[in-house]
Amino acid sequence: MGISGFSLGSILSILLLCLAQFSLALKFDLPAVSGKNERCIRNFVFQDQLVMVTAIVSGSKGDGQLVNMHIKDALGNDHGRPKDVVGETRQTFTAPADTTFDVCFENELVSRRGAGSPYRSIELDVDIGADARDWSSIQSQEKLKPIETDLRRIEEMVQEIVSEMEYLRAREQKLRDTNESTNERVKFFAFGTMGMLIGLGAWQVVYLRAYFRSKHLI
Structure with missing residues (x-):
């Protein structure tokens, strides 16, 4: 069944149930x-x-x-x-x-x-x-029909959902950027540590060779 098979009241009921959170x-x-x-x-x-x-x-x-x-x-x-x-x-x-x-x-x-x-x-x-808005007062002041009031309310709730999704998207982007930056720092730290260890090992070999030569062991 397509969307056209649903009545406007059914659609409103479904939306209100989904947005009740x-x-x-x-x-x-x-x-x-x-x-x-x-x-x-x-x-x-x-x-x-x-x-x-x-x-x-x-x-x-x-x-x-x-x-x-x-x-x-x-x-x-x-x-x-x-x-x-x-x-x-x-x-x-x-x-x-x-x-x-x-x-x-x-x-x-x-x-x-x-x-x-x-x-x-x-x-x-x-x-x-x-x-949180007083929709009864809004309906009375603006002389809206009940269906118009429901549509206004749903429109605002949908806008809030869109804003929340945008906030979550921006937060996810920020967390992803932070994660990528942290990975880059960890990678450079690992390379730096590896280089230091290689340099230290080479220095130890040179030092030991010089020490044994001074003792006429090699």
Whole structure:
């Protein structure tokens, strides 16, 4: 069956399923402790990409636990430090450069109430690029049809994939150049070492011949 055999809706569904990897969602439990107990989730982002971090934290304020959140990147920039997080919290930022960023949580035990080990359940969603944009608002402001909104979103996601492929290609080229340069240096080092060994061997032969001649052994 050719491409013409597929409906536009089927094509959109396939593309959306293939591009769903741009969002990261996970759920975990974070026990409350008196000391440091930070847990971080790391992701990569390209320059000028929009990032939306949504965290849903269980529990209630005053239950003896204090969950703090910290969003930071590898360049040393802070993108949010919500304190005493309960319920849904959303933070957005635009990446200043191609870098990794961490979303960190810590659960401080303020007071122990009841038996057992207290903990908070955290549900984290990280949307990057086109997934992080508010498409409902864009559709309303620009008066787009649903199909036009989906096409706009897919177009931006495809552009992000192309940009990522270009980044990977440039990185592969850089690594290949580094590898070739290293091979050249190793080759010259090997030739230099071989030449030094040959020269040292020749010098030892000449020295020993001169030594034995001086002793009238040859």
